[in-house]
Amino acid sequence: MNVPTNLFMWIMACLPIIVLLLLMIKFQWGATEAAPVGLVITIVTGILFYKADIRLLASESAKGIWSALIILLIVWTAILLYQVADEAKAFLVIRNGMRKLLPNELLVVLALGWILESFLQGITGFGVPVAVGAPLLIGIGVTPLYAVIIPLLGQAWGNTFGTLAAAWDALVMSTGLEPGSPDYLAAAFWAGLFIWLWNVITGLVICWFYGKGRAVKKGLPAVLILAVIQGGGELLLTQVNTTISCFVPSCISLVVLFLIGRMKMYREEWSLSDSPIMNRASSAEDTADEAPEDMSLLQAFVPYILLTALTMIVLVVTPVNKFLGQLSLGFSFPETSTGYGFVNKAEACFSPLAPFTHASMFLFLASLAGIVYFKRHGWIKEGGTKRVFAKSVAMTMPSGIAVIGLVIMSKIMGGTGQTMVLADGIARILGKAYVILAPVVGMIGSFMTGSNMSSNILFGDFQVTTANLLHLDKAAFLGAQTAGGAIGSAISPSKIILGTTTAGILGSEGQVLKKIIPITLTTTLVIGIIVFVSVIL
Amino acid sequence: MEKKRFFKTKEGGLTAAFVVILIAFVLILAGLKMQGDGMCAAGFVLMAAAMLYSPLKVYVFDRMKKKS
Numbered sequence: 017m018n019v020p021t022n023l024f025m026w027i028m029a030c031l032p033i034i035v036l037l038l039l040m041i042k043f044q045w046g047a048t049e050a051a052p053v054g055l056v057i058t059i060v061t062g063i064l065f066y067k068a069d070i071r072l073l074a075s076e077s078a079k080g081i082w083s084a085l086i087i088l089l090i091v092w093t094a095i096l097l098y099q100v101a102d103e104a105k106a107f108l109v110i111r112n113g114m115r116k117l118l119p120n121e122l123l124v125v126l127a128l129g130w131i132l133e134s135f136l137q138g139i140t141g142f143g144v145p146v147a148v149g150a151p152l153l154i155g156i157g158v159t160p161l162y163a164v165i166i167p168l169l170g171q172a173w174g175n176t177f178g179t180l181a182a183a184w185d186a187l188v189m190s191t192g193l194e195p196g197s198p199d200y201l202a203a204a205f206w207a208g209l210f211i212w213l214w215n216v217i218t219g220l221v222i223c224w225f226y227g228k229g230r231a232v233k234k235g236l237p238a239v240l241i242l243a244v245i246q247g248g249g250e251l252l253l254t255q256v257n258t259t260i261s262c263f264v265p266s267c268i269s270l271v272v273l274f275l276i277g278r279m280k281m282y283r284e285e286w287s288l289s290d291s292p293i294m295n296r297a298s299s300a301e302d303t304a305d306e307a308p309e310d311m312s313l314l315q316a317f318v319p320y321i322l323l324t325a326l327t328m329i330v331l332v333v334t335p336v337n338k339f340l341g342q343l344s345l346g347f348s349f350p351e352t353s354t355g356y357g358f359v360n361k362a363e364a365c366f367s368p369l370a371p372f373t374h375a376s377m378f379l380f381l382a383s384l385a386g387i388v389y390f391k392r393h394g395w396i397k398e399g400g401t402k403r404v405f406a407k408s409v410a411m412t413m414p415s416g417i418a419v420i421g422l423v424i425m426s427k428i429m430g431g432t433g434q435t436m437v438l439a440d441g442i443a444r445i446l447g448k449a450y451v452i453l454a455p456v457v458g459m460i461g462s463f464m465t466g467s468n469m470s471s472n473i474l475f476g477d478f479q480v481t482t483a484n485l486l487h488l489d490k491a492a493f494l495g496a497q498t499a500g501g502a503i504g505s506a507i508s509p510s511k512i513i514l515g516t517t518t519a520g521i522l523g524s525e526g527q528v529l530k531k532i533i534p535i536t537l538t539t540t541l542v543i544g545i546i547v548f549v550s551v552i553l
Numbered sequence: 554m555e556k557k558r559f560f561k562t563k564e565g566g567l568t569a570a571f572v573v574i575l576i577a578f579v580l581i582l583a584g585l586k587m588q589g590d591g592m593c594a595a596g597f598v599l600m601a602a603a604m605l606y607s608p609l610k611v612y613v614f615d616r617m618k619k620k621s
Contacts, residue, residue, distance in 0.1 A: 048567070049611050052604040059601065071585075074593035077600055078581040081574060350585055406559075413567035414607075420574060421604055 051421030067355025206495020212247030319386030458500025
């Protein structure tokens with residue numbers, strides 16, 4: 017391989033990412049519009065400066081489309097499940113049920129702004145927790161601005177291993193980590209550890225927003241218990257089964273929250289009348305009447321209970337998993353190389369998909385069962401099923417094209433040697449000091465693309481290449497990358513827009529960012545320093 | 554009627570673009586299998602064109618429509 021690694025080639029490799037950032041941050045383009053432009057620039061630089069031929073470009077594009085299709089299966093089915101519950105107005109029942117069970121107002125804010133979001137992120141994700149959480153918080157009297165900020169923070173910790181570990185799987189897929197290998201387990205450990213830190217910070221920050229020191233003091237025991245279950249539980253489970261490592265702890269924390277509500281210090285009515293995030297003048301009962309009266313809290317959770325049961329049976333019971341995992345689909349790809357001799361090895365079965373053990377199958381079956389159940393009880397009315405499917409497709413397509421564009425872009429960048437030149441240049445300029453910025457790169461990726469998963473696809477391979485060039489432990493880099501990506505999901509414009517839309521304050525995205533960026537950036541730099549200390553000293 | 558209306562929306566257009574990308578994917582796979590560079594090129598161009606639907610619609614065609 018003789019790719020020249022000079023300043024010009026490095027700038028050319030940077031160009032697609034710089035343009036992507038400029039279009040999204042400076043010119044406020046959506047990812048659906050910006051990603052194709054980034055892709056076209058990658059193709060042009062690939063042909064003109066990295067000597068890629070049409071065969072290589074077509075092959076990498078096809079690999080990108082296939083990888084994106086696997087990801088999109090989860091996106092669509094996750095949104096489908098959300099639409100089923102939304103059509104039956106189950107989220108309103110969940111909100112009302114929580115208010116009845118928790119007399120402590122701070123606990124209700126934590127429940128609807130952090131714990132419910134964690135649960136939703138554990139199975140659905142893709143901005144759904146923010147879209148659902150914001151109106152529920154407004155319903156209990158939280159001001160619209162904080163009703164967007166709190167769910168954004170609350171869902172972030174679950175972005176790597178949530179949605180049945182879709183973002184983690186994307187990282188594994190794009191970096192070629194072998195599941196179960198020492199590097200895989202070490203990277204999962206680092207990711208779990210950093211996310212745990214963020215998880216604790218999330219709980220404390222929400223308390224701080226509610227009532228500064230007084231609320232932190234009141235909420236501290238609850239936050240610590242919940243963070244041990246969520247962050248600690250996730251860390252533990254990453255070493256056993258990453259697919260359920262966020263989902264299971266977030267389910268447990270949802271149950272434990274109600275037990276915490278029965279503790280002596282939380283079972284009495286408690287609230288701060290001067291809380292800066294509460295709008296005491298507004299009525300909290302505005303939408304209470306819309307909730308179906310005959311639906312219990314347990315019934316509202318039926319699709320999610322089914323999802324839990326299905327996932328646990330298929331993933332945990334080994335004979336079932338082995339039987340259903342027999343069928344897998346994948347495509348072979350020939351060897352390709354650039355004019356500089358940068359080789360992409362032939363693949364006998366590239367990124368195989370086992371449909372019956374894939375997360376999308378559980379989400380799809382739970383959605384269908386949810387439709388049948390809610391319809392039988394009359395909670396999904398005539399024409400509701402059609403609406404559910406139509407809305408899920410309409411919500412998936414904009415993010416779908418963005419995901420396809422970003423995945424192809426990262427594949428072509430990798431396949432033409434651009435990622436390698438990019439990493440080589442950064443490693444040469446910053447040297448080992450780059451380590452501190454490793455999680456910031458992950459955060460920028462999520463900010464740009466709107467998802468931890470896309471960030472991992474875009475920068476996962478780059479982090480590995482940089483770690484190898486610096487002769488440092490790649491597992492810590494990958495843990496930092498995905499943890500930074502998870503934290504960055506709190507500042508992703510597309511998720512903020514989802515929240516401001518459902519909260520009715522569209523156009524206030526700048527105010528939301530202003531409040532969240534200092535928290536996310538500080539935490540991400542702290543993680544960078546931890547990585548620096550652990551891999552260098 | 555219902556279908557026509559859907560495909561006139563942005564979501565409908567993106568759905569059509571997605572279908573074109575799937576066709577391009579099949580063409581590229583067939584081209585790679587048969588070692589046919591022409592087929593690979595056709596699939597690749599089709600994919601790139603479908604990807605460009607959204608930016609072209611939002612920042613070129615819609616703006617031209619508004620101006621006229």
